[in-house]
Amino acid sequence: MDPNSILISSQSGTCSHLAELCVEGERSPASQELEKDSPFPWGQASSSSLTDTNWFGDEHIQAKRARVETIVQGICLSPNPLVPGNAQARDSPCCTEKRKRKQSLPMQQGPLKPGPAWGNRKGGPGVREQFHRLKQQLRHLQQHILQTAEPRAAAQDPRGSEQGQGSLREKQRNSCESNPWATDSDRHQDSSAYLCGAEKHRVSEPEHRSEELRFLSSGTQALLEILRKELTRAVSQAVDSVLQKVLLNPPGHLTQQGRSFQRLVPEGGSEPSPPMGGTYKDLFTLATLPRRTQPQVGVPVGNLPLVKPLDSLRYPISPRISKSYQGPATNYPLAIPSHVQENQILSQLLGRGPNGHWSDNPPLDSSSQSHPSIESALQPWVWSQQPCPLPFTTVPHLESRPLLPSVKTEHNSLEAITDATPFSSEGLNPGHLKKAKLMFFFTRYPSSSLLKAYFPDVQFNRCITSQMIKWFSNFREFYYIQMEKFARQAVSDGVTNPKVLVVLRDSELFRALNMHYNKGNDFEVPDCFLEIASVTLQEFFRAVSTGRDSDPSWKKPIYKIISKLDSDIPEIFKSSRYPQEVFRS
């Protein structure tokens, strides 16, 4: 019924997918891999310039800065250790190489550094005032946030305690996002765990609301987190400015402190420190780059190579805040806007509706978004891209699938966040499988590029691609087995004219096929498939009836014929939400 009409009409869009293919085609396997590790390759280029800036290069300065930050924090806000972003979230279970790569990838964190910020520093006389103002603003924000958050927190079910011992990593991601180290290599797990625990204990403190955040709706949570981070960053920047101007003498012994401080205060986004060790750096870079791309509304993101990421986002999904954490996010985005005035940052934070997302919310609410910069930065995408990314997006609630239930739940519970987040970046879910099966009605031999074009919500990599190709291989296997079976039956039944062998919707063969690829029968099988099926059956019949099946490779010619009969796939299949749209209500 409905589905039919849709499909039919959509079928007209023949070339559309070709275009898609071209686009996708640009991505070589290698590049894809790169993207995985660091979705933002371009970051490197842009970063270099920033990296050079070495105002932090000097340990003395750094130490001072750290000191100031500490003070400021004490005054204004709790340093909530939000995780900068964990690029690792995207690791795909199947490909371990990614992990290795990530570590080895010497990404640069250019953007992190406040290069342009220098301009501000030059500011001069007004610095103090500015600083003051910032502090005040921060206080106000804090109050607002607290007011907003507290009430809700009470309402929500506090399940701060770690649940079970599932994958440690994932849990950490969810519960300890605040920990910057979580993102880093596994070796930091311990520390991250530690931090998480610490956080929990401090729940009562007004300043440390990380726990509380968990109880809030995901949306609010995200807002809170983002805001928090951004504020922290802003402060850091302000501090930096001040330091630059005021502090010129390096004490020199604070270096260590500075470091430790950074660790504790992940927000460190502010921390530009170029001197950081490789690992740390990598982290930043990974996380950072992406974000920038974002929306920072007015924020001048210097590097704009970001376009790429967008491509992947082409099919944004409804903004579900489902996963608060999806991505590798990073908070640095904010930090980076170095050239942006501190004031600007604040104002943006306060009033920003960057990508529309927050716009709805009043400043206060937005403030609540303290979620990791990750989101903050990417908002629009965040949601569209990663989160939904694969797993959830595509997967509508197909009939079955206990796996994705949470997805739909969306913002409701933390669960949604928890469950969704980990997978968001990759992996094929039942929804994808179902979609692939339906696509089989149109194409028996899809190319990897075609698959990429039709599964926009999937982050392809070798493993994923192979898996999907394997699916189609399996589909074909079943298909050909059925064909051969029925062809032989026809032969034994005495059929002599292949023309009489036509696959109709009421035929047994069709039922078998439909049962396999369209179990719920919730999809209208296209006529073209019936035609191809008929041709295939006839070819098998001819081969068998003429005794060609004695040849070990007698099926090859048939395969070759069938491989040329793929049809165009309806455009609607390109939608990540495809199933929902196609299936009959």
Place this chain on the structure above:
DNA sequence: AAATCGCCTG
């Protein structure tokens, strides 16, 4: 060498 494919097996 890498990507695919088909076949077989669990």
Place this chain on the structure above:
DNA sequence: CAGGCGATTT
């Protein structure tokens, strides 16, 4: 459906 394997293709 996923793995493994060998063959084929590019």
